[in-house]
Amino acid sequence: xxxxxxxxxxxxxxxxxxxxxxxxxxxxxxxxxxxxxxxxxxxxxxxxxxxxxxxxxxxxxxxxxxxxxxxxxxxxxxxxxxxxxxxxxxxxxxxxxxxxxxxxxxxxxxxxxxxxxxxxxxxxxxxxxxxxxxxxxxxxxxxxxxxxxxxxxxxxxxxxxxxxxxxxxxxxxxxxxxxxxxxxxxxxxxxxxxxxxxxxxxxxxxxxxxxxxxxxxxxxxxxxxxxxxxxxxxxxxxxxxxxxxxxxxxxxxxxxxxxxxxxxxxxxxxxxxxxxxx
Amino acid sequence: xxxxxxxxxxxxxxxxxxxxxxxxxxxxxxxxxxxxxxxxxxxxxxxxxxxxxxxxxxxxxxxxxxxxxxxxxxxxxxxxxxxxxxxxxxxxxxxxxxxxxxxxxxxxxxxxxxxxxxxxxxxxxxxxxxxxxxxxxxxxxxxxxxxxxxxxxxxxxxxxxxxxxxxxxxxxxxxxxxxxxxxxxxxxxxxxxxxxxxxxxxxxxxxxxxxxxxxxxxxxxxxxxxxxxxxxxxxxxxxxxxxxxxxxxxxxxxxxxxxxxxxxxxxxxxxxxxxxxxxxxxxxxx
Numbered sequence: 230x231x232x233x234x235x236x237x238x239x240x241x242x243x244x245x246x247x248x249x250x251x252x253x254x255x256x257x258x259x260x261x262x263x264x265x266x267x268x269x270x271x272x273x274x275x276x277x278x279x280x281x282x283x284x285x286x287x288x289x290x291x292x293x294x295x296x297x298x299x300x301x302x303x304x305x306x307x308x309x310x311x312x313x314x315x316x317x318x319x320x321x322x323x324x325x326x327x328x329x330x331x332x333x334x335x336x337x338x339x340x341x342x343x344x345x346x347x348x349x350x351x352x353x354x355x356x357x358x359x360x361x362x363x364x365x366x367x368x369x370x371x372x373x374x375x376x377x378x379x380x381x382x383x384x385x386x387x388x389x390x391x392x393x394x395x396x397x398x399x400x401x402x403x404x405x406x407x408x409x410x411x412x413x414x415x416x417x418x419x420x421x422x423x424x425x426x427x428x429x430x431x432x433x434x435x436x437x438x439x440x441x442x443x444x445x446x447x448x449x450x451x452x453x454x455x456x457x458x459x460x461x462x463x464x465x466x467x468x469x470x471x472x473x474x475x476x477x478x479x480x481x482x483x484x485x486x487x488x489x490x491x492x493x494x495x496x497x498x499x500x501x502x503x504x505x506x507x
Numbered sequence: 508x509x510x511x512x513x514x515x516x517x518x519x520x521x522x523x524x525x526x527x528x529x530x531x532x533x534x535x536x537x538x539x540x541x542x543x544x545x546x547x548x549x550x551x552x553x554x555x556x557x558x559x560x561x562x563x564x565x566x567x568x569x570x571x572x573x574x575x576x577x578x579x580x581x582x583x584x585x586x587x588x589x590x591x592x593x594x595x596x597x598x599x600x601x602x603x604x605x606x607x608x609x610x611x612x613x614x615x616x617x618x619x620x621x622x623x624x625x626x627x628x629x630x631x632x633x634x635x636x637x638x639x640x641x642x643x644x645x646x647x648x649x650x651x652x653x654x655x656x657x658x659x660x661x662x663x664x665x666x667x668x669x670x671x672x673x674x675x676x677x678x679x680x681x682x683x684x685x686x687x688x689x690x691x692x693x694x695x696x697x698x699x700x701x702x703x704x705x706x707x708x709x710x711x712x713x714x715x716x717x718x719x720x721x722x723x724x725x726x727x728x729x730x731x732x733x734x735x736x737x738x739x740x741x742x743x744x745x746x747x748x749x750x751x752x753x754x755x756x757x758x759x760x761x762x763x764x765x766x767x768x769x770x771x772x773x774x775x776x777x778x779x780x781x782x783x784x785x786x787x788x789x790x791x792x793x
Binding site: 237240241244245247248251252253255256258259261262265273274275276277278320321323324326327328331332333334336339342343346348349350351352353354355356357358359360361377378380381386411412415436439440442443447458459461462465466472475476478479480482483486487489490491494497498501502 | 510512516518519522528530533536537540595596600602606607610611613614616617618619620621622625626627629634639640643673676677679725728729731739750751754764771774778779781782785
């Protein structure tokens with residue numbers, strides 16, 4: 230018995246000996262992001278090794294704001310992400326509801342096409358989307374351009390279809406016998422029951438919008454219309470720019486999401502793991 | 508269930524409308540655009556104009572080579588690492604599980620621009636913390652940005668850091684869906700943990716691992732932000748230029764939509780081939 234518990238102890242020590250250095254390496258870039266964001270530029274570009282935060286964060290925020298209107302860009306990013314998340318959750322859960330609870334003509338085809346897009350590179354639709362939004366609709370540098378084209382997502386619909394199809398049919402049939410309309414059943418019976426899944430979906434969609442880079446870079450390239458990642462990206466590679474400022478921007482983009490992640494870890498992980506649920 | 512066409516399509520219409528306008532039509536449209544000369548006004552139909560250029564363009568083959576090289580090295584390394592992370596995080600012996608999970612999963616929420624900026628600063632030649640640390644243990648500095656091999660390595664390191672935890676989350680969910688009694692039987696038969704891993708865990712995880720691999724391959728195939736921001740527009744001298752970056756340059760710098768569409772469809776062709784391999788790998792045994 231002792232030899233078994235000794236073996237367990239040995240295995241436990243070995244496990245932590247492997248995992249701890251790996252975890253430290255993984256945390257290192259995030260830690261350095263915070264450290265850099267608190268250092269003046271002449272500190273970042275000095276020969277010494279600095280591994281602890283200083284007190285220059287607010288100076289760096291000012292430096293960043295001098296280089297680009299980052300506060301304004303954050304405002305755009307927040308508004309766009311909130312609107313996008315609301316609309317996208319509504320759209321995908323309506324579609325997921327229809328696919329889960331009704332039999333209808335063409336259902337097989339709709340599902341097959343949605344599945345087909347999962348492995349299709351986004352690059353294929355990028356150019357026509359750009360031509361359409363920028364040239365045909367003349368909507369470049371607007372909120373609509375940032376919000377509407379990314380509304381389509383396939384994994385979200387499949388996730389919500391899964392969520393709704395797991396609910397017992399009697400719940401909805403009882404309401405139907407009472408003569409409740411379908412859209413009311415959806416809004417007041419189905420959606421409240423799907424709350425945990427809606428939370429997971431909303432978090433993933435918000436994050437996707439918040440971090441989206443390529444599409445906003447292409448379509449909203451005017452200074453006053455840029456999202457925060459795009460505004461920050463324009464500074465990387467410039468010569469006369471404050472790197473402490475860039476790091477302060479990176480911290481402002483990242484730390485709120487890290488806090489959300491810690492608080493809502495369960496939903497977050499459910500949302501990501503759902504990618505693998507067939 | 509009886510057929511309820513009208514109700515179903517009322518719920519589906521907004522979604523399908525967006526889908527049709529911003530996905531279905533563009534999929535067709537970019538295929539058509541790839542057969543047109545788009546730098547003349549009006550565009551004219553010229554079936555071999557872009558595709559002919561593509562097969563003779565050294566820049567295309569350079570980008571294709573770099574993209575495939577990153578795929579072949581980065582994806583297997585990252586998936587293996589993700590499996591290790593998931594298996595270790597799943598161990599009942601682990602203490603302070605939350606801390607370790609945070610360390611590996613946190614990069615999932617970090618945006619491409621933010622982490623590209625950090626990596627660029629960390630790896631800079633004279634003042635980067637990585638070179639300072641290398642120096643402090645007696646190793647020579649590495650010029651990560653002026654030589655192709657270290658620059659490619661840097662891109663792969665960055666992408667692996669960003670995405671390993673994401674894959675570990677999916678694999679961990681797969682691990683947790685394996686019923687306990689499978690292992691109990693094996694333990695009673697005195698099968699070692701290592702053999703259990705290779706003969707029970709890995710085979711049962713195969714569909715999840717293949718799923719992760721396909722998503723990672725398709726993601727890496729479109730790699731854009733990292734070579735755009737970290738190695739400065741695919742530098743040094745196109746050494747880290749990827750298909751995604753070439754498409755960006757052709758489509759949105761040179762405004763050559765026809766050629767960029769041909770590049771996009773090349774990526775789609777690769778993706779379809781990879782998906783078919785996936786379906787074949789995970790087919791139901793007869």
